[in-house]
Amino acid sequence: MLAIVLQQREEMQEDMMNFGVLGSGVVAQTIGGKLVERGHSVMLGTRDAGKLADWKAKAGAEAKVGSFADAAASGEIIFNCTNGQGSLPPLKAAEEQNLNGKILVDVANPLDFSKGMPPSLTVCNTGSLAEQIQRTYPKAKVVKTLNMVTAALMVNPGLANNGDHDLFISGNDADAKAKTVELLKKELGWQRVIDLGDITTARGTEMLLPLCVHLIVAQGSPMFNFKVVK
Amino acid sequence: MLAIVLQQREEMQEDMMNFGVLGSGVVAQTIGGKLVERGHSVMLGTRDAGKLADWKAKAGAEAKVGSFADAAASGEIIFNCTNGQGSLPPLKAAEEQNLNGKILVDVANPLDFSKGMPPSLTVCNTGSLAEQIQRTYPKAKVVKTLNMVTAALMVNPGLANNGDHDLFISGNDADAKAKTVELLKKELGWQRVIDLGDITTARGTEMLLPLCVHLIVAQGSPMFNFKVVK
Secondary structure, eight states, X not given: OHHHHHHHHHHHHHHOOEEXXXXXXXHHHHHHHHHHHTTOEEXXXXXXXXXXXXXXXXXXXXXXXXOHHHHHHHOSEEEEOSOGGGOHHHHHHHOHHHHTTSEEEEOOOXXXXXXXXXXXXXXXXXXXXXXXXXXXXXXXXXXXXXXXXOHHHHHOGGGTGGGOSEXXXXXXXXXXXXXXXXXXXXXXXXXXXXXXXXXXXXXXXXXXXXXXXXXXXXXXXXXXXXXXXX | OHHHHHHHHHHHHHHOOEEEEEOOSHHHHHHHHHHHHTTOEEEEEOSOGGGGHHHHHXXXXXXXXXXXXXXXXXXXEEEEOSOGGGOHHHHHHHOHHHHTTSEEEEOOOOEEOTTOSSOEESSOSSOOHHHHHHHHSTXXXXXXXXXXXXXXXXXXXXXXXXXXXXXXXXESOHHHHHHHXXXXXXXXXXXXXXXXXXXXXXXXXXXXXXXXXXXXHHHTOSOOEEEEEO
16 A cells, blocks of 8 residues: 555656646636646746735645746746736746747636626637737747636536536647647546647637626526537 | 328417528528428528529428518518628618517628638627627517527437537527527427527627637537537
């Protein structure tokens, strides 16, 4: 028994990765916490480290907090979990050289709630937040995914329909997408991931958000996802 | 046996309704043909009756073809199956007095393919085609539905996952939505219809189209739909 535990810990340490998660909200804390739980080292990047003291205390020894630039520099893979409407300034603060060559998983939605319900998107139809980010950081490998589900489902898809539902993924770099799919399956428990194509296809998943908002209101809960059936 | 057939025919005749279907494309022909098959009288409205000679010949005795105004005048319920990008001129040709007080089921999508793939929407985010139509014809009862699936599935949802998937519906008039849901279930075979709310929620279903287009390309087939799972 002890041998197995030690072996598992050794395997976890071998596979241990450093993640940088930009953001301090529920999505950042949930994804960051899950990756720590899975044996990785995670730094959340924020303007206000004080907001993350509780998260740091609860999430474990490998849960770290720093500036946007610290988090981006420390991560082999970066998650953008900032408010989608205001994602570009945090990414600028993260500094381009800390993003270049890395997978940048963009989980954010450019939702504008400032005019009340329903929210509108600050960019859509002929563009998307993911494309804006890719254009601004051409050497980062932007992968859009996870943005259409609530935070709890992102890291525990089994909470809906035993995990039998679909996640969509978009990005220009095939290898970055393949590595992200592996991460989604192995670390977060996703069973089904549909590759939509290049980063322009993120328009489709970002434009799904208005329907998601209507469904949350109509059903009274964000704990759902879509399954593509044939 | 003969008695049962005669009784069924009598019941069909009692329930027989007149539908006006605006449009001459695959969606109009498919919905129109199905409603004739179900025992109803259907007039397709078009600028060019010649395009519908084959449909008329095949669809049965209660399949009729006329102008947009003829079709709208003859229908107790109207389907807008025109090209969504150009729906307003046919509706104008259908004449407001022929739409007033009636359920107008808007199946169209404001897709613009003129700049190639992927198409963009001519209206979205802070508005929708359904809202434009409702605003232009305030006395019509606009109900948005069916627009997110391919024509074959609209009238035969069992072709995907034995019909176990979701249709969304939007509209301001509760009674019009209830009657449309009954029609969708009884005549077209839909099992699951989710009421999203008022006509502004049509933004959500129209903005689903870019994702649908990406999925058609990624999967190589339009024969799919979404199931909302919890």
